[in-house]
Amino acid sequence: MRYQGQSGVVIGQKGPATSAPPRLLDQVRACCRVRHYSQRTERAYVGWIRRYILANGKRHPRDMGGIEVTAFLTALATEGEVAASTQNQALAALLFLYRVVLEVELPWLDDVVRAKRPRRVPVVLAPDEVRQLLCMLQGTHWLMGALLYGTGMRLMECLRLRAKDVDFVRNEIVVRDGKGGKDRHVPLPQTLREALQRQLEHARLLHGRDLAAGHGEARLPHALACKYPQAGREWGWQFVFPSAALSRDPLDGTLRRHHLDEAGLQRAIKRARHAAGIVKPATCHTLRHSFATHLLEAGHDLRTIQELLGHKDVATTQIYTHVLNRGRHGVLSPLDR
Missing domain, CATH: 1.10.443.10 (Intergrase catalytic core)
Known part of the structure; x- marks a missing residue:
């Protein structure tokens, strides 16, 4: 199934397009593979970017910015009650989207606050x-x-x-x-x-x-x-x-x-x-x-x-x-x- 957003971003079906430009998520996959990222990292980044787009009414990420990113991360912490590591993984995926895939350098990227991970003592067996x-x-x-x-x-x-x-x-x-x-x-x-x-x-x-x-x-x-x-x-x-x-x-x-x-x-x-x-x-x-x-x-x-x-x-x-x-x-x- 394919989903077309208000600005024409397709975030569904895999595979290269014949005449149209590559879909956004296919561009994400290509950028991950060029950098030899693991398949787990690729799947995680694609999943977070898809959730980010769907959470904002399928708008194209170029039409969004720091306000939407901050709201998305805040919702993960307050409504989803995710761990700090999960929230930081979502942020890493969005930073990868803007900096690497879309090649957009925006001043608000450096101002996004990362969740502070608590220091835990590892579980050790005798x-x-x-x-x-x-x-x-x-x-x-x-x-x-x-x-x-x-x-x-x-x-x-x-x-x-x-x-x-x-x-x-x-x-x-x-x-x-x-x-x-x-x-x-x-x-x-x-x-x-x-x-x-x-x-x-x-x-x-x-x-x-x-x-x-x-x-x-x-x-x-x-x-x-x-x-x-x-x-x-x-x-x-x-x-x-x-x-x-x-x-x-x-x-x-x-x-x-x-x-x-x-x-x-x-x-x-x-x-x-x-x-x-x-x-x-x-x-x-x-x-x-x-x-x-x-x-x-x-x-x-x-x-x-x-x-x-x-x-x-x-x-x-x-x-x-x-x-x-x-x-x-x-x-x-x-x-x-």
Whole structure:
């Protein structure tokens, strides 16, 4: 379905137009892909821009300005009761629309107030709680959960892991294109060597079947598929955790075997938390927090943990120093004295 606004902006149906100029949301998608933004960022920006246009009677953004942007963000906070991070994401999408897509530099853009994000202490599980949580997981979900805790990887970094990036000789895993487009090395837990090798054998068998059926081509990042047309069929580029079925690539429509859906592990972690009787609101990201906290408690320096986590600034890693305020070397309560 297509929606035509009062000023002629079309915010619906995807796909390039034949004679008319590109639709606004198609321009947004094109600008995101030129800058190699992730599909998640692209979907988020398109969604917020669509909501912004619909909230203002389908008027073209060129006909609106600071008043409409401020009113939209205020409504999100007062009526929608969204979190500060969500409100800032909406603002980032609108700034991208005006500055990048429409190439409009307006003085009010710098005056829009960003919501102040509250400083929260991360949820961290004790080592015994981590052990109980992992004991409630089975099969591939157990292996992925153990990898999140044992390496500090983010959920999508684990799911997007390729066979070539698991190095059993050097006992390390290479995380490619992490947050901010950065690569890094994380240790390969010795406890998981055999389980990872079995998982890779399973993935190799699936890849062999796909090749025999005329498929087996993995999506390559950026323009590598043009430079190396046959590389997508090589074993090294296949996902360590492949999905059970083939699916259509949303970008080019090719039938491929993608990696597992993140929702499956998220649901498994939630069930395991309830089964283990853990009251803390533990998620997949909690295992990453626990990884950093337990390394800090073991005496590793903050700079090393920053590199393992892939943080751009050490100030981000310093949030885990809350553990230094407890224990036998921490602050002693005056009541205990």
